[in-house]
Amino acid sequence: MTATSQEPKTATKSKRKKAKGFEPRIVAFCCNWCSYAGADLAGTSRMQMPPNVRIIRVNCTGRIDPSFILDALNQGADGVLISGCHPGDCHYSTGNLKMQARFALLQKMVESAGLEPERIRLQWASAAEGDVFTEGVKTMVETVKRLGPNPAGESD
Amino acid sequence: MIMAKRIALAQLTSCWGCDQSLVDLHLTLLEVLPQLEIVYWPAVVDYKLKDLEAMPDESIHIGLVEGSCRTKEDVHLLKLMRKKAKILVAWGSCSCYGGVQGLGNQWELKELLERKFLKADTVEDGRIPEEEMPGFTESVVPNTEIVKFDVPFPGCPPTSENTLEALSALLTGKPYDLPEKTVCDQCPKERKEKSITKFKRAHEGHIDPDKCLLDQGYLCLGFATIGMCGAQCPTVNTPCKGCFGPPPGIKDHGAKIISALGAIADMDPEELEKAFPDPIGSFYFTDYGASYLSKIRDKEREEK
Numbered sequence: 359m360t361a362t363s364q365e366p367k368t369a370t371k372s373k374r375k376k377a378k379g380f381e382p383r384i385v386a387f388c389c390n391w392c393s394y395a396g397a398d399l400a401g402t403s404r405m406q407m408p409p410n411v412r413i414i415r416v417n418c419t420g421r422i423d424p425s426f427i428l429d430a431l432n433q434g435a436d437g438v439l440i441s442g443c444h445p446g447d448c449h450y451s452t453g454n455l456k457m458q459a460r461f462a463l464l465q466k467m468v469e470s471a472g473l474e475p476e477r478i479r480l481q482w483a484s485a486a487e488g489d490v491f492t493e494g495v496k497t498m499v500e501t502v503k504r505l506g507p508n509p510a511g512e513s514d
Numbered sequence: 515m516i517m518a519k520r521i522a523l524a525q526l527t528s529c530w531g532c533d534q535s536l537v538d539l540h541l542t543l544l545e546v547l548p549q550l551e552i553v554y555w556p557a558v559v560d561y562k563l564k565d566l567e568a569m570p571d572e573s574i575h576i577g578l579v580e581g582s583c584r585t586k587e588d589v590h591l592l593k594l595m596r597k598k599a600k601i602l603v604a605w606g607s608c609s610c611y612g613g614v615q616g617l618g619n620q621w622e623l624k625e626l627l628e629r630k631f632l633k634a635d636t637v638e639d640g641r642i643p644e645e646e647m648p649g650f651t652e653s654v655v656p657n658t659e660i661v662k663f664d665v666p667f668p669g670c671p672p673t674s675e676n677t678l679e680a681l682s683a684l685l686t687g688k689p690y691d692l693p694e695k696t697v698c699d700q701c702p703k704e705r706k707e708k709s710i711t712k713f714k715r716a717h718e719g720h721i722d723p724d725k726c727l728l729d730q731g732y733l734c735l736g737f738a739t740i741g742m743c744g745a746q747c748p749t750v751n752t753p754c755k756g757c758f759g760p761p762p763g764i765k766d767h768g769a770k771i772i773s774a775l776g777a778i779a780d781m782d783p784e785e786l787e788k789a790f791p792d793p794i795g796s797f798y799f800t801d802y803g804a805s806y807l808s809k810i811r812d813k814e815r816e817e818k
């Protein structure tokens with residue numbers, strides 16, 4: 359943790375910050391039964407969607423441990439999007455409600471830590487709602503563009 | 515007769531409770547004392563830093579480091595202990611995770627100094643001490659992120675029995691591994707399927723001494739906390755605050771806790787969130803310094 363070992367890293371990082379047209383890197387956890395299918399539909403129906411999202415498919419949003427989200431931010435993701443079935447529609451009945459409760463606590467924790475809770479977003483999108491999924495991604499990308507790069511971002 | 519092992523016990527920023535827990539062994543201490551040659555223990559004997567500095571490298575068999583690095587002097591002593599000791603033990607939750615003082619990482623150092631030395635109610639004509647001071651570290655991180663440790667030994671403090679067990683293992687050259695079990699595994703209370711509709715503060719309501727405290731709506735963190743203390747708090751009807759940190763393999767104590775709360779709380783998200791006005795203080799009592807959130811904030815600081 360010496361100052362010297364940090365310098366090259368900082369230099370690359372601030373380059374990323376200054377670079378015009380910052381393109382956020384967003385990790386999206388999508389539940390298999392709704393949102394992943396929704397994202398797929400958005401793709402097959404050729405809806406326009408910003409290319410900033412890397413999708414990770416999970417069986418259910420109830421399977422997403424809050425530590426996955428924090429780990430992603432710690433590894434430099436500029437934002438984390440969680441997309442699942444609408445309340446009442448979860449394939450495992452209440453996984454999404456558990457996620458919703460965890461999300462409320464997580465956002466509060468992130469805020470208390472002095473970080474930006476807007477970097478995490480929770481949305482519902484069914485398998486038929488390619489458009490809702492796409493809109494969610496767009497909103498997220500805009501929000502994160504406004505916030506700028508995750509200051510914890512690793513340069514690569 | 516066995517050759518006595520050279521041992522050093524160093525204190526960084528801490529409450530010295532880990533030392534207290536060791537001396538609380540009283541006469542049992544005599545079981546291990548003959549096998550120990552104490553070469554550095556300023557808490558008890560008048561050793562100076564230069565005594566430690568003068569020792570040859572790796573000349574200490576077992577080094578115990580209590581406390582975490584809030585000052586630059588702490589960092590110096592920690593690195594010195596690493597150089598001089600063959601086996602280095604992260605003694606207590608301060609050493610393993612940063613300790614209670616890690617909660618300060620929610621603020622900038624400047625804010626902390628102003629709060630303590632200028633704005634506290636009891637302060638008149640305050641000033642931030644700077645002369646003849648070693649200087650503060652920007653944040654509190656686990657010692658294990660500054661130097662390599664051989665044995666993590668959490669607890670705030672580890673119980674006297676824990677300490678005896680660990681010392682005896684180290685003295686006989688046996689491995690000392692942390693258990694995978696949780697405080698709940700050690701707790702005698704009766705548990706049922708959990709569905710919590712309201713969280714209560716410890717002083718609210720009336721505790722049924724036979725039943726699981728969490729089932730009754732008290733935030734008992736036994737389920738997310740490594741079982742080493744024998745569930746000493748819940749046994750006397752006090753909710754576990756998680757002071758020993760999580761079991762091995764759990765990367766983030768608070769994340770684990772909110773994950774479980776999300777599953778067992780039968781409440782609106784807003785209601786749930788309102789039940790914990792200080793989530794970091796409640797979910798990371800001694801290990802905020804080891805959390806993802808604290809690491810992310812540290813990276814932000816470096817960036818600035």
Ligand code: SF4
Pocket residue numbers: 528529530531532533580581605606607608609613614669670671672
């Ligand atoms: S771990 Fe706990 S008991 Fe030990 S020094 Fe730190 S605060 Fe005190």
Ligand code: SF4
Pocket residue numbers: 697698699701702703705725726727728729734735736737745748754
């Ligand atoms: S009282 Fe606490 S430690 Fe005991 S079983 Fe319940 S949650 Fe676990």
Ligand code: SF4
Pocket residue numbers: 670697739743744745746747748753754755756757758759
């Ligand atoms: S019960 Fe929990 S708070 Fe109490 S000593 Fe054990 S780990 Fe610490």
Ligand code: FES
Pocket residue numbers: 389390391392393417418419420442443447448449450451452453454
């Ligand atoms: S299956 Fe989609 S959120 Fe549970």
